[in-house]
Amino acid sequence: MTKLFSWEHVRTSSAVLLGVLLCSFAIDSMINSPIAVLLLLQLGIVMVAFKCSPAFSYLTACLGAICFNYFFTAPRYSFHMLNQDDILNLLVFLIVALVTSQFAVRYRQQQTLIDQVRLRNQILLSVSHDLRTPLAGIIGNLSTFKEYQALLTESEKDELLNSATAESHRLHQYIENLLQATKMVHGSVRLGKEYGSLASILEGLATKVNANGLRMALSVDALDNIAINRELIEQALFNVIDNALTYSVKDWPITVKASHHQTCIRIDIFNTGITPSAEDRIHMFDLFYSRRQNISTDKGTGLGLSVAKGIITAHGGSIECVKVDAGCLMRIELPKDNAAEVRT
Structure with missing residues (x-):
């Protein structure tokens, strides 16, 4: 409304x-x-x-x-x-x-009402297609573990359990994105800001990414005492980083640089993969838009960047895909003076 x-x-x-x-x-x-x-x-x-x-x-x-x-x-x-x-x-x-x-x-x-109906239809399509893949992975890994437990080595058991855990986290992220997308369409996103450390969020995401065998080079200033909703900002940053990893050249790290810029904190996330077209730069933040239609991969619902933009905009910030000669540069800016609505 x-x-x-x-x-x-x-x-x-x-x-x-x-x-x-x-x-x-x-x-x-x-x-x-x-x-x-x-x-x-x-x-x-x-x-x-x-x-x-x-x-x-x-x-x-x-x-x-x-x-x-x-x-x-x-x-x-x-x-x-x-x-x-x-x-x-x-x-x-x-x-x-x-x-x-x-x-x-x-x-x-x-x-x-039309937007809500369209969203429901898209969510149903997403649930029936994109969420099926991690569910199939979880079921397959656990079924294999249960049926051949006596025959498997300890390393094989760990591999199956780790794979099931990774697919569970992937499924959880999809569901969180669907939930936030639904809230944004209904206008019911609520912030509840608290002062926190943006650096610690980025460092936690870098640890998580690098632990999964991916590489993320991180460079941050001291970014403490910024008014944010920690859980939502973490979700937004994860979505953008996950998108960068999806399109990055294999075995090449993505780079994340966060620093102070006048009245805002700027976060640049760069990967050396596919360079977005002008049309992609315009529409990549649209709900359910995905560049993956011409790429052989089963990841993604086309929700991540749209949810990230909604969360960042709700914080009074901005996100854009900056034109570069090669690769993809996503730039996020969050205002320093965003103490309104901070919990006391």
């Missing part, structure tokens, strides 16, 4: 009203038509109604009516209105603005 109040809505409605008023002055100076001015103002109400909450469309309608009365009706530059046609036209304008706002609310509600 659209928020009742936000500074983005203030900026949007103000910009639309200012633009419509400038056009109205131009039209008035050329043809002196109050009807044309009202139609332009009505167009502005429609634009605000579809982009902002109903309260902003009502407020914009009232401001538009006041401006029409003050600037475009006789006597000019006063709040008196002598022409009955102008009064009638203004009343019709307000009624249409009210109806338009209600239609816009209904339209957004329908779009939300």
Whole structure:
């Protein structure tokens, strides 16, 4: 649902009203038509109604009516209105603005329902396809362990159990991403920030990655005392690092560098694998978008980067794929002064 109040809505409605008023002055100076001015103002109400909450469309309608009365009706530059046609036209304008706002609310509600249905369908497809692979791996490893336990060596037993454990972690990550994606679509992500160490999160992820036989070169400054939701940020960073590992050249490490930059903390994650196309850079953060369609691999649901972007954006930060000559550079920026909503 659209928020009742936000500074983005203030900026949007103000910009639309200012633009419509400038056009109205131009039209008035050329043809002196109050009807044309009202139609332009009505167009502005429609634009605000579809982009902002109903309260902003009502407020914009009232401001538009006041401006029409003050600037475009006789006597000019006063709040008196002598022409009955102008009064009638203004009343019709307000009624249409009210109806338009209600239609816009209904339209957004329908779009939300459509998005939710689309998400449910995509989740079902994801569950039936992508989650089947780690489940099959877990079942296969444990079944083999149970059936041939007496014949297996200790190293073979450890290998089967380690493989089942790795697939379990993979399955858990898929489910977490599905959960966060569903929450973001429903607008129910809740942050609960605490002061923590970003460096310790990255070091923990590096230990986890390197323990799995992969290589991650880490370079971090002292990144303590930043207000974050530790679990969500860890999930977001893991998703981006996991994506980098998926596309990295085999046996080549990915590099992660975190440092202070003016008002933000910047984290650069680079791999020497496939260079994303311009289209990939635009869409790679879209829900269920995946570059893997032309790559022979069974990993991924197309959720990881979308979830990462949602979490980072909720922290007031940003993530982008920076164009480089070769490889892929993902840049995350988190604001230093993000102490709002920190638990006390």
